[in-house]
Amino acid sequence: MAAVAQQSRFGSVFWTVLAWVVALIFFFPIFWMVFTSFKTDADAVKPEHLFLFTPTLENYLNMTENYDYWRFAKNSAITATFATLFALFVGVPCAYAMAFNPSRHTKDILVWMLSTKMLPAAAVLYPMTFLTKNFLQIFDTHFLIVLVLCLINLPIAIWMLFTYFKEIPKEIIEAGKMDGVSTWGEIKDILIPLAWGGVASTALLTFIFCWNEAYWTVRLTTTEAATLSKLIEGNRAPEGLFFGRLSAVSTAAVGPIVVLGWFCQKQLVRGLTFGAVK
Amino acid sequence: MAKRKIPRLLQTPAVVLLLLWMLIPLGMTLYFSFIRYVLNNLRRPEWTTPSFSNWRGFGNYEYVLFHAKDFWFAVQNSLFIVGCILVGTVLLGLALAMLVNRSFRGRGIVRVLLISPFFVMPAVNAVLWINMILDPVLGLNGLAVGGINNIVNGLRDFPLLGSFFSLWPEFEPVSFRATQTSAYAVIMMVTWQWTPFAVLIFMTSLQSEDEQQKEAAILDGANAWSRFRNLTLPHLARPIAIVVMIQSIFHLSLYAEIEITSRGNGNKNLPYLIGEFTSNNIGAASAAGIFAVILANIVAIFLLRMVGKNLMD
Known part of the structure; x- marks a missing residue:
């Protein structure tokens, strides 16, 4: 023994x-x-x-001089923030309705939403360029990047919110209804305070995905709305000349997000497996 | 009446936005895939504007399938890259999840260290690996090989053993920007980034494993391997399937890593090829795009079915 x-x-x-x-x-x-x-x-x-x-x-002190870092960082921060807010603004009411007033089609709608996420981006690259450049003339604007980032992350945000909202007992919301609270009041005063943690982690994760996005933010921008992904991709092969400064700008680009990520590793499972792994 | 109306109203913005996002660009791709449409053509300027009069039927598909150079290579390479990444991440993920799934000193820190790569943005991941780590001269790859050569050179002067070492060749660092090897660089960096994802999911799932069953197996004298093989692995079957499917969907559309590693030199996947077509031949790009959609859907249908099944419980 x-x-x-x-x-x-x-x-x-x-x-x-x-x-x-x-x-x-x-x-x-x-x-x-x-x-x-x-x-x-x-x-x-x-x-x-x-x-x-x-x-x-x-390397850090010269980041502005070498790479104009802050301009790109500002674009990343603006687009990711507004895309996240917009996704929540559209996603919370939708997930609320789905969780508390499900209909026969709710499940199908949710699965369909997820399927839009699986559309390969490359397949619609030219139509998107064509539409935004020639037709809507919003190519390389913050508005476009916010919209696209919001749309590609909306399904995941709705799914996450839905799984959090479903954990709230229906009776609490029903009680609010009895008291004659308006729908907006229900969301603002009952739902959000109760599901605060869920909403916050959805926001955090959406923000991370927006920040790291590297296809549309690169293809649909030139200078005005170019994000950090574009900056880094533009300096892909310094052939050893600028390893120091490139490391500094890379560290600055990923540092805050990696730290944010540490705080939401648990939620990541929920967000990326769509509730299929518990 | 009103009771039904409000929930529907609340869902409308999200549904409409996603519907437009899906239908308009995809509809345009479908349309372009059936017409002759190129961005520059001096001989046939009428082809440079999309119009029904340039109808080509399945001509673009035929061109992509049978005449376009690189299409089959790109499909094959897409599958090769995804396959290697899947095998790597699942095996590593299983091993690491088992390793971390016990309480020990500093477990929290170990978890944080392990998960970090997942949050590095893909562009930085690729730039970091291909330059600072894999560069054959100035990266760690080159420095390490140089160091080994120096040691071997030193050993050559030794009496007796020296003759043995002088038989050794001078080692050459592998260049991962070259045509044949850039796919391996991409596989390496993406595996590094996505192994944490697999670890995290397997770990979550391991926590719901039946401990009593395991203890019973220990009392019955089952060794560690057979416990893993007969209890843990079946328990993880579903998470493994999920990890495989989600990663397939993400990695079938890898782009930034391929662009940064070699600009598609010798290492194209389907999205990259579509990007190249897009610089001129929109018809072909659209036809190839439809193939990419079909390829992604084959995986997506299985995943969606699985996810949908346990949605409402």
Whole structure:
């Protein structure tokens, strides 16, 4: 018996160490990016400065000069914020109606909404360019990017909200109805306070997806509404010349989102599996 | 009457928006796929505006299927990339989920470290991997191979063993921007990014595993492998299916990674090929687009059925 306990203690240390090692390996590319961002461009490609170097903030201080970072960051922040707000504005009433007054078709509508998400973007690339450039003349505007980001994330937002709203007992909403509260009042005063956590995590996740989007934000913009994805993609191959400054701008582009992501890892499962894994 | 009306009214904006978003562009793609439509053609300027008089029937489809260079390569390559990523993420995801699914010191931090890659934006992911890590000269790839060569060179001067090491060749770092290897770079970076997703889902699912059953199996003398094989794996069958389907849909439309890695050199997938057609031959791009929709739908139908089934419980 003692031998078994001994062995399992050794086993437990072994598995713990292994888990740590694997986690560090997985995190290493991100660490390396942040690490490189503190090297000068010259140091970043010298093997003798691989680990030992004089850290510098110059890459961060020169981000505006080198890449016009803040303009792109501002565009990313504006489009992602408004797309998220708009998605909630349209999505909350819809999910509310579906959760508390389901009809025969609710399930089909939900599944259909999800199916729009599965349409390959490339298939409609030209029609979208054509419509927005020649016809509506909203190509490369914040409005267009907000609209597109909202539309591609709306199905996921509605699904998430729906699964959260369904957990609220129907009686509470019914009670509000008895008291003669208006529909808007029900949503604002009863539903949202009750499902606050769900709404917040839906917003957070939608924001992350908007920020990271790399197809439409690149294809439907040139300069005015260009986001960070476009900035990074435009500097794809510096051939080693600018590893330092490129790492800095990349770190600045993903840093806030990775940290936000840490807070909603649990909700991610709900948001991306559409409630199919519990 | 009013009771039915309000819920419907609340759903209308979302439904109408998504309906327009789906029908208009897709309808246009369908229309363009049946006409001759090119952006530049000096000989036949009438083809540069979309019109019914340029009707081509299934000509674009025929062109894409049988004459366009790269179409079959792109389809094959799309499937190859998706297949490799799926195998990688599911296997790694299973292993890591099992590894983290016990309580140990610092589990919270380990989870945070493991999940982080998933939130890195695809453009940064690709730029980071192809430059800082995989570059054959200045990236870690090149530096590591250079380091190994230096060590081997040093060992050559040793008495006795030196003759053994002088048989070793000089190692060449692999360039992942080259035509044959860029697909592997894409597979590597996407696997890195999406393994956390698989881990997270498997972990969530493992938490609902029947512990008593497991303990009973231990008492019956079942070893760890047979417990995993006969209890855990069947329990995870459904999450694995979900992970496979969701990732298929996402990775069939990979774009940024392919663009950044090699600009499609030797490594095109279907969306990338459509992008190339779009620079001139809209008819062909649209026909290829319809094929992409069909390909995605094959996966999507299974997924939607599965998701829909347990929707209302």
